[in-house]
Amino acid sequence: MECRNPDAVRDQILEVRDLCYSYKAENGTLTPVIRNVSLSVQRGSFVAILGHNGSGKSTFAKLLNMILTPQSGSLRIDGTETLREDITEEEIFALRRKIGMVFQNPDNQMVATIVEEDVAFGPENIGIPPEEIRQRVDSALRAVNMTEFAKHSPSQLSGGQKQRIAIAGILALLPDCIVFDEPTSMLDPAGRAEVMDTILKLNREKGITVLLITHYMDEAVQADRVLVMDHGSFILDGTPREVFSQVEKIKEVGLDVPQVTELMYRLHKDAHLEVPYDILHSREAVDALKLLYAKENGGSALG
Ligand SMILES: Nc1ncnc2c1ncn2[C@@H]1O[C@H](COP(=O)(O)OP(=O)(O)O)[C@@H](O)[C@H]1O
Ligand SMILES: [Mg+2]
Incomplete structure (x- = not known):
């Protein structure tokens, strides 16, 4: 029933x-x-x-x-x-x-x-x-x-x-x-x-x-x-x-991810930077990169 x-x-x-x-x-x-x-x-x-x-x-x-x-x-x-x-x-x-x-x-x-x-x-x-x-x-x-x-x-x-x-x-x-x-x-x-x-x-x-x-x-x-x-x-x-962080799967079916997601994915995969790539907006990318910079420079944040 x-x-x-x-x-x-x-x-x-x-x-x-x-x-x-x-x-x-x-x-x-x-x-x-x-x-x-x-x-x-x-x-x-x-x-x-x-x-x-x-x-x-x-x-x-x-x-x-x-x-x-x-x-x-x-x-x-x-x-x-x-x-x-x-x-x-x-x-x-x-x-x-x-x-x-x-x-x-x-x-x-x-x-x-x-x-x-x-x-x-x-x-x-x-x-x-x-x-x-x-x-x-x-x-x-x-x-x-x-x-x-x-x-x-x-x-x-x-x-x-x-x-x-x-x-x-x-x-x-x-x-x-x-x-x-x-x-x-x-x-x-x-x-x-x-x-x-x-x-x-x-x-x-x-x-x-x-x-x-x-x-x-x-x-x-x-x-x-x-x-x-x-x-x-x-x-x-x-x-x-959730969907755009599946970069490989999306590319497999012939589609692109947003440009900023692609950039962060490349930095992660190709340049081996410890940045996330479930990122959709450029301001989030800026924040993630600032955080990485601060970590690598012993805590001094980038302006
Ligand atoms: N009127 C139709 N008669 C026969 N095949 C069709 C017709 N319309 C679409 N198709 C075929 O159906 C498939 C899906 O088409 P479609 O729904 O237009 O896809 P999309 O909108 O994702 O481009 C394609 O292979 C297309 O060639
Ligand atoms: Mg169509």
């Missing part, structure tokens, strides 16, 4: 068990891409997902959003099993709205010629009454700090601004969780920073659960939890510090 604390269940916005997905080629051959993945995501958390190209991250994201249907396993969204035989179409639509998705290319996500109409598109599509749409659009534009661009054409916006409008369009559907699939990879550094600030704010101030697929280590460092995907399963799962 399954014995579970109902509050504990509600605490997990996503519960994935033994999920498997294969793409089917025209000749019928199946290519397994997601292999027996199990994962629980706590409501309100910020999870970064890393993995080299082709490891299955985007496929996993599309399974969570029910764009793709797995061949086997279980996927609970907000406590409801989505892979039941008897699930209704209404239930699927309602569950799908709980998990928003933001993709890489902001241009592919724009549908209207005026910003506020673009943000209104989702709620209009699901039959929200006009006065409530107005409120949702205003609130979503405020949340991404784009109110002053409400009447602009998306074509006048920078990449970072367009991506914030795409986020507003998802927010207008009032999701519990947003899966971001490399949302900053087509942006310049200023655009990347704007979008990261927006994502952090939605997580911290609005309590939206964030799953951020990224190949930028400086973005992953800002998450509560980092998952590393390789060949369709998660091979590392922990806090950024």
